[in-house]
Amino acid sequence: MKLAAATLLLALSFAPAVHADDVAGEDARLRARLAPDVAERVLAIVHDARASGLPTDPLVGRALEGASRHASGDDILTEIRRHAAALGAARGALGADAGQTEIAAGATALMAGVPADSLTRLRTVRPRGSLVVSLVVMCDFLARGVPMPTAAGTVIAAARAGTPDDAMMRMRQRVHDEIRRGVAPAGATREALTQLLRSGPARESSPPHRRSP
């Protein structure tokens, strides 16, 4: 028992140091890749996001992506501001206890034009378990030309039927395959949902996992 307590205390004492290293690493990476004035302004947004408890990895990732794509400083800043706002809106739509990865996925969905109330509805129909896969599938449908109401409605309907993550990914693959065969995106999505509901999604796999704190 004493050994366990000592190990726990040791781990807790190192945690702030590890976090500080992560932050310093992020700052250094951004300063190394961006023009000094752009880096400072991006860092200010990143630090604000961190102070608000929002995930910062997506912001750092977008800034570095912009640098690699040779985007202008203004374009990078516009993208980072837009993304930071979407992260905050995603947390508001998904609830205060949403996980960091869920918030990141939700932000991407909002930036693609998914209404915030669709995210809230998705959380309502699936109160336990991660929404990351559902949100990724929703975004993938949109990227492949599925109209918004159909993309969001299909994923919410599938989640409402208790569809586990692996079945949700198989539905995504089915839609992808049908679109490649020339089927219209909306029709492919409708057909995939029909097959999913016919086969009984909730029986295909284990129930949704408990969400991590």
Added chain:
Amino acid sequence: MNEPDDIDRAIRDAYQGGPGGAGTGDPGATARLMERVRREPAPRRGRLAWWFAPDALRVSPAAAVAVLAVALLAGAYAGGRLVRSVAPEGSVPRGGIAALATATPPEPASVTFTLRAPDASRVSIVGDFNGWSPDVTPLARSSSGVWTAAVPLERGLHNYAFVIDGREWRTDPAAPLAAGSTFGSQNSVVIVGGGDAL
């Protein structure tokens, strides 16, 4: 539910939050279901009924703790074997690559990315995991023109793209796409870990 009109209605209701769409359902449905269950005749008891009938069990706290400890140890042992069998030698199933691991993968998990590009002379992968730097993670070419790289990834959601010959950015045809475009181009998405990991 399987008629086209029903599917369209289900999609529309789910999107608009119509009847049942928000998951709240018919408020009287639960009461009606419970009433129906109450009217169901009691199940008949056969020869094996004794095994399944509820009964009181008197066990001392010490014995209960001992049984619980043995069960937990057995569960931990079996669980460890299960995870190892799902992800042998620390690698997530590759599958194209939309590497969704439903079991908890080791961290970082090795994810294999592949791209068929027989005419390319150089292919690399850029993403959240390598600072989007085209020089960090080159793919190796096979004789059939398929390029491959195994990349250690932390749990979570990662955006990425392939870079062909240092200038052409391309999404992964086997992976989900991130909706919208950042800086005028699309990215692919890989998910590592599932359930509690996300």
